Amino acid sequence: MENTKEQVLAFLEKCEELKKCKFIMATTKIKDLLKCIVNSPDLYRLFDGVTKDFDYLQEKARCLIVADDGYINKSKVILPQTVGQRLAFIFCLLVEFDRDTLNFNDFLQVYYPEDGSYYASYRAFCNTVINSLEELVQDVFKEELELEEELEKENSANPSRAKLYSEISIAIAAEKQYLYQTSVPKEEKEGGYKMLNELLFAVKSGNENLIDALISGYNYFVLYNGCVSDGIASLIDMLAEFEAVL
Numbered sequence: 184m185e186n187t188k189e190q191v192l193a194f195l196e197k198c199e200e201l202k203k204c205k206f207i208m209a210t211t212k213i214k215d216l217l218k219c220i221v222n223s224p225d226l227y228r229l230f231d232g233v234t235k236d237f238d239y240l241q242e243k244a245r246c247l248i249v250a251d252d253g254y255i256n257k258s259k260v261i262l263p264q265t266v267g268q269r270l271a272f273i274f275c276l277l278v279e280f281d282r283d284t285l286n287f288n289d290f291l292q293v294y295y296p297e298d299g300s301y302y303a304s305y306r307a308f309c310n311t312v313i314n315s316l317e318e319l320v321q322d323v324f325k326e327e328l329e330l331e332e333e334l335e336k337e338n339s340a341n342p343s344r345a346k347l348y349s350e351i352s353i354a355i356a357a358e359k360q361y362l363y364q365t366s367v368p369k370e371e372k373e374g375g376y377k378m379l380n381e382l383l384f385a386v387k388s389g390n391e392n393l394i395d396a397l398i399s400g401y402n403y404f405v406l407y408n409g410c411v412s413d414g415i416a417s418l419i420d421m422l423a424e425f426e427a428v429l
Contacts, residue, residue, distance in 0.1 A: 186352055187327045190223035191320060198317045202309040206301050210287055213280050220274070224356060228376065229323060230274050237271040246272060247294065260294050260311065266319055273316045327384075347425045348386060354418040355383050361412040375404055386422070389429050398422055 197219045201212040220226045242263060250257040263269045279285035288301065297303035321328070362375050378401045385393035398419060405411045 187225050187324060190225050191324045191328060194219050194223060194226055194320060195317055198313055202313055206305045209305060210280060213277050213287075217277060217281055224359060225324070226320070228380075229320075230270065233267040233271040234274060237268065237275070239272070239275040242268065242272050243275075249293070258293050258296070262312070262315060266323070269315065270319055270323075273312055276312070327387075344425070344428050347421060347428065351386055351418070351421050351425060352383060354414055354421060355379050357414055358412055358418060361414070362410065365408075365410045367408045367410050371404075371408055375401065375408075378404060386425060391426050391429055394422055394426060 194216070197212070197216040201209065201216055204212050220230055246261050246263065248259050248261060250259070263272050276285070280287045280290070291301060291304035291308055295304040295307040297307050359376060359379055362372055362379075365372075367375070378397055382394065382397040382401065385397055402415070402419070405415060
């Protein structure tokens, strides 16, 4: 199971592939980028969260400005200002291209006319939309990426801790997957996801008090909701063992 850093780096690599590919391969690379999001738990939760209450049709009407007087095409794309809305809009726009509910070629010619060539239009699109997507995701996961780098240095000097951290990461990811498949109400699940995310963050930072508080809270959560997984006991044991090597 990939950690947060690996997921984000894989996503950023897909963004780079999209920007560098030939125009004829663009829709294929967009599909790959969307698959990367779906297959990365942390990224999936990010985009699921920002799109949950997002009114794409309303935002689309605001962002896609059509201005053509019959002589000069001045149509343009104005991305939303807030991080959440911008992420949601770009994601939904890419989904439209993937499903062909909005033809990508036509979109480029209308909103990024440039010199009239698809090549120039595509470059302009990547320089604004895809670059913005990359920068936002990097910023959202900035702390996690920096913490992963610090953790890698610490783990290189402590192999037993590195092994335990890897096992705990896998166990927490499995617990999230189990929770996702339960019949626990969505609002309750979100609380569970948050505790598990914070638990992994506490493990990364070596915060023993926070680890104890979160595992106690999550233990109460699963008992209250009747969603005790087969792996929760071993996760608790691993956390106790991890704390012993801090």
